[in-house]
Amino acid sequence: MTWLVFAFAVWALGWTVNNWLARLRPNRAITLLVPIIFGATLLGIWEGVVQGLEISPILLPAPTMIAQRTAASVDILWVDFVQTVIKGALSGYVMGCGGAFLIAIAIDRFPFLQRGLLPVGNFVAALPVVGMAPILVMWFGFDWQSKAAIVVVMVFFPMLVNTVQGLQSSTAMQRDLMRTYAAGYWVTLFKLRLPAAMPFVFNGLKIGTTLALIGAIVAEFFGSPIRGMGFRISTSVGQLALDLVWAEIFVAAVAGSAFYGFVALLERRVTFWHPSQRK
Amino acid sequence: MPVAVVVTVIIAIWYAAAVGLNAPWAHDKAKRAGQELGLAALVQDTWSQDKPKLPAPHQVGAEIWKTTVQKKITSKRSLVYHGWITLSATLLGFGFGTVFGILLAVGIVYNRTMDMSVMPWVIASQTIPILAIAPMIIVVLNAVGISGLLPKAMISMYLSFFPVVVGMVKGLRSPDRMQLDQMRTWNASAAQTFWRLRLPSSMPYLFTSLKIAMAASLVGAIVGELPTGAVAGLGARLLAGSYYGQTIQIWSALIAAAALAAVLVSLIGVLQRVTLRRMGMQE
Numbered sequence: 001m002t003w004l005v006f007a008f009a010v011w012a013l014g015w016t017v018n019n020w021l022a023r024l025r026p027n028r029a030i031t032l033l034v035p036i037i038f039g040a041t042l043l044g045i046w047e048g049v050v051q052g053l054e055i056s057p058i059l060l061p062a063p064t065m066i067a068q069r070t071a072a073s074v075d076i077l078w079v080d081f082v083q084t085v086i087k088g089a090l091s092g093y094v095m096g097c098g099g100a101f102l103i104a105i106a107i108d109r110f111p112f113l114q115r116g117l118l119p120v121g122n123f124v125a126a127l128p129v130v131g132m133a134p135i136l137v138m139w140f141g142f143d144w145q146s147k148a149a150i151v152v153v154m155v156f157f158p159m160l161v162n163t164v165q166g167l168q169s170s171t172a173m174q175r176d177l178m179r180t181y182a183a184g185y186w187v188t189l190f191k192l193r194l195p196a197a198m199p200f201v202f203n204g205l206k207i208g209t210t211l212a213l214i215g216a217i218v219a220e221f222f223g224s225p226i227r228g229m230g231f232r233i234s235t236s237v238g239q240l241a242l243d244l245v246w247a248e249i250f251v252a253a254v255a256g257s258a259f260y261g262f263v264a265l266l267e268r269r270v271t272f273w274h275p276s277q278r279k
Numbered sequence: 280m281p282v283a284v285v286v287t288v289i290i291a292i293w294y295a296a297a298v299g300l301n302a303p304w305a306h307d308k309a310k311r312a313g314q315e316l317g318l319a320a321l322v323q324d325t326w327s328q329d330k331p332k333l334p335a336p337h338q339v340g341a342e343i344w345k346t347t348v349q350k351k352i353t354s355k356r357s358l359v360y361h362g363w364i365t366l367s368a369t370l371l372g373f374g375f376g377t378v379f380g381i382l383l384a385v386g387i388v389y390n391r392t393m394d395m396s397v398m399p400w401v402i403a404s405q406t407i408p409i410l411a412i413a414p415m416i417i418v419v420l421n422a423v424g425i426s427g428l429l430p431k432a433m434i435s436m437y438l439s440f441f442p443v444v445v446g447m448v449k450g451l452r453s454p455d456r457m458q459l460d461q462m463r464t465w466n467a468s469a470a471q472t473f474w475r476l477r478l479p480s481s482m483p484y485l486f487t488s489l490k491i492a493m494a495a496s497l498v499g500a501i502v503g504e505l506p507t508g509a510v511a512g513l514g515a516r517l518l519a520g521s522y523y524g525q526t527i528q529i530w531s532a533l534i535a536a537a538a539l540a541a542v543l544v545s546l547i548g549v550l551q552r553v554t555l556r557r558m559g560m561q562e
Contacts, residue, residue, distance in 0.1 A: 015392075022392040031395065038396035059419055116281030120289070127540050128498045131513075131533045134521030139300075139332065210405055221505055222521050237418050245415050253407040 007048025014041030088216035092151025104163035166200025372435020380443025431503035439492035446488025450481025
């Protein structure tokens, strides 16, 4: 009972504080603080409800329990992290995005390919590409190569479509100006069109970050060596060691957010001129 | 025209790749039988193996034909049956996700506190590879006694609410100052402003995000079927196929999923065109 009261108190407190903060003149600290308080409130409610209603840890472990487990199994989590994120997701992400970027530049030179490949690319980008996972696991074996392969396939088309769109985003006026400067194809590409394409490219890169992690983890459900986050999740679910599963999810969440945040930071540095990045 | 050419080229590459990938097995077989394999025989063999590494398009086509048209719909081997199971989970999750997403978006647009506290988490929630915890959601809900459609639909819902929230927040905020001021000069109440101005002007955004949400929802349903012990659904077909090395079955499930995605997304496209035209928003 006290735990339930605690949960309610946390909720009331968090909401009041946030309401008060939101009415103040917004500055950097407040825009950062409000979501943090909200998150902390959620965690508090979670803890209180789980303890108060005595929900079995097999169904939903309390946050403190997950934190303990995370601290206790750092070595396992690290091994899994290296296997899935570094070897599987990152290498596939780099190959997929890099390849798509280069091919997009090639496509851009040929209007015929543009008209033919873009609809197909758009179509494929909407398909459940994760389904390719069992096939690629069959082709490339159980180790990280097959995970990287599925990541390549998953990030390729969103990246391709976005880059091609971005390369077309410079206006006719701007291109004409380059012509009056007697700039050739390559100069125009590097000085005008690639920079102009960057907001779109980063859009593709950001979509890719989440897809990469999903692809790498899901591919492990179809077969993997005895390490890796997807492997650990599916086996721990079988053993009902849900706290370890949540610890893996915690790591995945942190890794995913950090990955996304890094790309977003890079975007801010590269496309500082774009209206959406200006303060 | 260009699309047709590209598709033809892709199919041609597919056939060629089938020859390349399946050749080792064909050579192996021929060697054990003590025969030399000519080019024609090689091609013929690689395109008609039982468990090829990469089945040729016509094999997949034949399998799809066999499992859709020639089987009874209620049969466990019918692709229509499995497709229906996946489809129902997808639609249910999509429905929940859309409603939840729109409500959340309305809250975010009308309540400053919600905007500041929830919005960052909505975005952060998508950087979490949620599909990874799909098996856990299934198992846990199973333990509480909820099984079947609902757990899968929950995963679909989680994946599909995000595009809707982001799109609708943008859409509900799309009326400009001038239009909002106009509503004020007409002494419109908050509800009237919502129903007459904000909601209608958010429609183009809504449909764009619905398309993304639908695709995401299908992915969620398929992945949600993976850990249920391969009972039914397109995801289960994929998993069973990968356990038993039935590549043709995997590919036909994959193509069926792709077709399903294409049909669903283009349905929303049609709906979008009709609605926007009736609202006079089609340019």
